[in-house]
Amino acid sequence: MTAIIDYDAGNLRSVEKALLALGEEVVITRDSREILAAERVILPGVGSFGDAMERLHQYGLVEVIHEVVKRGTPFLGICLGLQLLFERSDESRGVKGLGILKGEILRLPDKKGMKIPHMGWNSLEIRPGTRLFAGIESGEYVYFVHSYYLKAAKEAQVAASTEYTTHIHAAVESGNVFACQFHPEKSSSTGLAILKNFIRL
Numbered sequence: 001m002t003a004i005i006d007y008d009a010g011n012l013r014s015v016e017k018a019l020l021a022l023g024e025e026v027v028i029t030r031d032s033r034e035i036l037a038a039e040r041v042i043l044p045g046v047g048s049f050g051d052a053m054e055r056l057h058q059y060g061l062v063e064v065i066h067e068v069v070k071r072g073t074p075f076l077g078i079c080l081g082l083q084l085l086f087e088r089s090d091e092s093r094g095v096k097g098l099g100i101l102k103g104e105i106l107r108l109p110d111k112k113g114m115k116i117p118h119m120g121w122n123s124l125e126i127r128p129g130t131r132l133f134a135g136i137e138s139g140e141y142v143y144f145v146h147s148y149y150l151k152a153a154k155e156a157q158v159a160a161s162t163e164y165t166t167h168i169h170a171a172v173e174s175g176n177v178f179a180c181q182f183h184p185e186k187s188s189s190t191g192l193a194i195l196k197n198f199i200r201l
Helices: 012-021 032-037 049-058 061-071 080-084 188-199
Strands: 001-006 026-029 039-045 075-078 102-109 118-125 141-146 147-152 156-161 167-174 175-179
Touching: 001 012, 001 032, 012 026, 012 188, 026 032, 032 061, 039 061, 039 080, 039 188, 049 061, 049 080, 061 075, 075 080, 080 147, 080 175, 118 156, 141 188, 147 167
Parallel strands: 001 026, 001 039, 039 075, 075 175
Antiparallel strands: 102 147, 118 141, 156 167, 167 175
């Protein structure tokens, strides 16, 4: 069973729908007991970094997420969920992220002829040997919606990258922690393959 963490951040139902299509049992919850009992946990989300961290603290979920990671339970952050795993974001200066992984979230630099937010399909450069992208080749397209991007401190944790006004760390994996800046639940068959890899961990 996979628990999707509910912290009023939106986009939960599309993730649930994709997992149900794969035959996975899913619960959307902010109950710490349900989250800690789950075989896998997903932190999705769209919205503001600062507002999201405020809600995670409000619902007592910061400690729960750290405990999930500490226990070795497979954990997947999606979009804003990826950004929250890191230390800080240009979007909400002075607000501390979860700090589970080292790195920062920066605003996409302006570039002539390219719109921000970045909305659309981009191809991935996938690092060989990653578990999240097992059986998926570099060059596959996935769907992005974001104005801020990850610059991870450790290149070895970067599972996939892409280019849009700059070099973007599009996915990471470190031990039992996985995260995607793009939306696998909106990325057609490639996205479903990524989610299938996660629920098979």
